[in-house]
Amino acid sequence: MNKLNILIAGCGDVGCELARQLTAMKCFNVWGLRRNIAKLPADVNPIQGDLFIAERLGDWPEQIDYVVYAAASNGRSEAHYQLAYIDGLQNILNRLVNGRYQPTRIFFTSSTSTFHQSKGEWVNETSATEPVKFNGRIMLEAERRLQHAPFPGTAIRFGGIYGPGRTRLINRVLKGEGCPREPAVYSNRIHQKDCAGIIAHLIRRAMDNLPVDNLYLGVDCTPATTFDVLQWLGGQLNVSLDNTNYPSPQRGNRRCSNQRIIETGYKFYFPDYKSGYASLLHNRD
Numbered sequence: 001m002n003k004l005n006i007l008i009a010g011c012g013d014v015g016c017e018l019a020r021q022l023t024a025m026k027c028f029n030v031w032g033l034r035r036n037i038a039k040l041p042a043d044v045n046p047i048q049g050d051l052f053i054a055e056r057l058g059d060w061p062e063q064i065d066y067v068v069y070a071a072a073s074n075g076r077s078e079a080h081y082q083l084a085y086i087d088g089l090q091n092i093l094n095r096l097v098n099g100r101y102q103p104t105r106i107f108f109t110s111s112t113s114t115f116h117q118s119k120g121e122w123v124n125e126t127s128a129t130e131p132v133k134f135n136g137r138i139m140l141e142a143e144r145r146l147q148h149a150p151f152p153g154t155a156i157r158f159g160g161i162y163g164p165g166r167t168r169l170i171n172r173v174l175k176g177e178g179c180p181r182e183p184a185v186y187s188n189r190i191h192q193k194d195c196a197g198i199i200a201h202l203i204r205r206a207m208d209n210l211p212v213d214n215l216y217l218g219v220d221c222t223p224a225t226t227f228d229v230l231q232w233l234g235g236q237l238n239v240s241l242d243n244t245n246y247p248s249p250q251r252g253n254r255r256c257s258n259q260r261i262i263e264t265g266y267k268f269y270f271p272d273y274k275s276g277y278a279s280l281l282h283n284r285d
Helices: 014-024 078-099 134-146 169-172 192-207 226-237 259-263 273-284
Strands: 004-009 026-034 044-049 068-071 105-112 153-158 160-162 187-191 215-218
Touching: 004 014, 014 169, 014 192, 068 078, 068 192, 078 105, 078 134, 105 134, 105 192, 134 153, 153 192, 160 192, 160 273, 169 226, 169 273, 187 192, 187 273, 192 215, 215 259, 226 273
Parallel strands: 004 026, 004 068, 026 044, 068 105, 105 153, 153 215, 160 187
Antiparallel strands: none
16 A cells, blocks of 8 residues: 655644654655754654745655644744744645645644633533634634635644643642642643644544544543642652742633544543653653
8 A cells, every 4th residue: 555645744742743653553654844854753754844934845745645734833922823823834735735735634733722711611622712812813713724725624722732841830840839729720731642642543534534523622531720730740749839829820721621532532642631740750750
């Protein structure tokens, strides 16, 4: 069987993990587009380019069967988000159209910041989205561009991603910075390996001609309060936390349901924060 070509545009932490999972399946040629190709995993075909400059998208293969747009912003300003999630995506879509490519499907790594709910409510793929912050509004606009592209598209709204190199909460705990128990602030997260795992799973479904929706929530099975997560990490690291003098990290305070991706048969590597962080802490030793 001829291998399928998959282009990962913005092959950073999540993209590289996805590339490793896909190359292990032995049925894909994976092409990774990024500025620094030296950081690409072995067996990935390098494309040196810059997503944010339309004329510098590098040399692509003649055929592309699937595209994964997994760019990350270089900063937290509105201009940075505009560049990473709208301009960069549009550059890729334009190149696909102008090059007369016909990918089976494009996957876009979006964010749960698209939701506006902030009182601990449960949300899913059918919930209203009226974000008040620019990051959520920009992600929604990127999703709209994807859905109006001349190719099938799927956006996956990921929660807070953690994993190797993404240890913000661990670093906070090591400094002894807890947070108040009340008011409870719910957060949603997902291990980097499951971010890639969900995308790989959906690609396989598309290959098998199984239904793939245009939107999924990419979060683990256990929304939890930030207080509970920090306290658990403190116990694992034998660190006593100051829960009085540090505010809760800024989060949306909502609970995201992953039922839609579960119903496709996806099995999480790390279904909750305890299993995911335990693995991270073990590999840290």
